[in-house]
Amino acid sequence: MSQPTQEDEVLAQQAAHGGTFPASAPEAKGMSQGQIVRKRFFGHTGALVGLAVFIIIFLLAFTSVGWAFIPGWWKYSHLDVSPLVNDGAPTSSLWPLAWGEHPFGQDRIGRDLFAMTMRGAQQSVIIMLIIGAIAGMIGAVVGGLAGYFRGWVEAILMRLTDIIIIIPVLLLAAVVAQMASRRDEGSWFSGFAASNGVLVLGIFLGLVSWVGLARLVRGEFLTLREREFVDAARISGASNARIIFKHILPNAVGVLIVNVTLTMSAAILLETALSYLGVGVKSPDTSLGLLISQNQEAFATRPWLFWFPGLFIVLICLSINFIGDGLRDAFDPRQKKFKARTAVETARHSSTTTALAAEAPKGS
Template identity: 35%
Template sequence: MTTEAVAGALAADEPTKSRGRGQLILRRFVRNRLALVGIAILVLLLLGAYVLPSILKWQYTDNDWNYLGTSPGQGGHLLGTNHSGQDMLAVTLRGLQKSLVIGLIGGPLTTFIAAVVGAAAGYFGGWIDRALMWGLELLLVIPGFLLLATISPKLAHVSWLIFVLLLAALGWMITARVVRSMTLTLKDREYVLAAKYMGVGSMKIIFRHILPNMASLLIVDAAVQIGLIVLGETSLSYFGFGIQAPDISLGTLIADGEPDAITSPWMFFVPAGFLVLIGLCSAFIGDGLRDAFDPSASGAKAKVKLPADGESDSQQVEIVSNTVRAEEGLAS
């Protein structure tokens, strides 16, 4: 068979199956109203955090000395002011910006680390598996909060991206265990063995034939991790170990408003309310994705089906073989 024929067969067969399965997953997800509500609220929060500050009268750095610690609605301050005269809506939107960015970067990064470590441990085995699992067990034993609380103050004047990396580096272990277990099963499938015998590189096998077969788990985990990373950042910032002044996050705002939660509740409950919304949206989206990828697992954690719906091992082997031949033909 010529290279053109192989490429034509792949273009007509494999993308069609992918589109059909993708459309089915999308239809299932759209039927989940809570998931759609979660996405809508999260998008509105993201847009509001970046669009509203440009049209507000007060910026988060401004101080209204005529209205110090006033309740919502007074002096043109929709959500009131804090004791420094800063508009609570402006400072909350600023904190929301930072917390959302940390979550949107840290969540997928945590899942990526888990996927790479878990797949490498399961696929290569031997001393690589033992070394990676030893490191994983060590991180599970060491309390992550205490470790972050110890390291974060030393990096107080470094970019907040380092803080995101620290959060991601201490949140991947449980998912990596699941990925490793699934990789141990997947690496013995016929289509993986066929790719290996045809000389396909190990990393290409992992990223092209193993990780895509657990996409449902990884996508759901990334969605859930966004909320967990935001909660982790908030907890550390609340105790003074996370985002440092003069920067602002939801955690620092909650910490500043907590002493006045009774006398001036808007200082505490406004940022706390946004935090709760982010957590709920993340959970709703994660549940919706889980049910969309695997409706039979409703009420349980997302799992992967081996092999994919409608594909036998022989079909997977044929697809891998055709792909390798097409790549070799094009390369030559």
């Protein structure tokens, strides 16, 4: 016969004491919602590592080569051309530890790869944030309304979602890129896109990246709207807006956040693919995908031109995924770690206290 596990022992002691579970009380006792979320997030090791990596990349990218009208501390920009040093190979080394003139190396015409990689990381982060904001907002609104109101509202919104799903993103991106590259004076779009290419690309990808999120949010709302606490809110006279934002959305925020972060990390890969195919960020500006595309023929002779842009793509995507995982665990009220040892000790202490309290009148 198999031995009972620690969780079985805790459940047995819980049943012996009237179904109470004292181990769960100290975690939330005397703590606000924000304090509980912060405690759970900062207790998630993967999320903290991802957050630290993303902050380092963000600060390094936006302070090194500057952004907008703010100058950077690095001496080269992504457009500067200088004589080749060390035949364009990276001048940095781990032993002895050295940074050198061009730590990431140079391309064939002498541009500093560190400056270009930092500029590409800037573009990727900006596009990622724009896509996350637009896709998250549209997906949450469309999916929430469809899942809560059902009927004709759901039919219209879901058919709109189906239409956008079947549109090939690559084909539509090529059309937008062609419109943006037009030089006729009557095209206001080409003038706007020429000076705001990253913004245009981020808005476009955000407007076509919300469909999967909308379907997931709709499914979550369909489940939650039938729960007892929603029925209780309706009976008490709560409005639809209060039920959606006060009761249902906090319980669906875990699904929403983790899928927004997945959309953001996928957006970087999508932007990389579009830039690689020539319909994303265009020269003289640069992005991580465009760097890989421009140097694909030099892979055998100058592999460092791929190493560093590819490394930053991987680091950004992984850090965003880890952050999303931590936020999901922090915001979802149904997420709770089961600490078997603490639960057993607390249950045994409760059992001892109860036994002493029961024996006290006999000795008096």
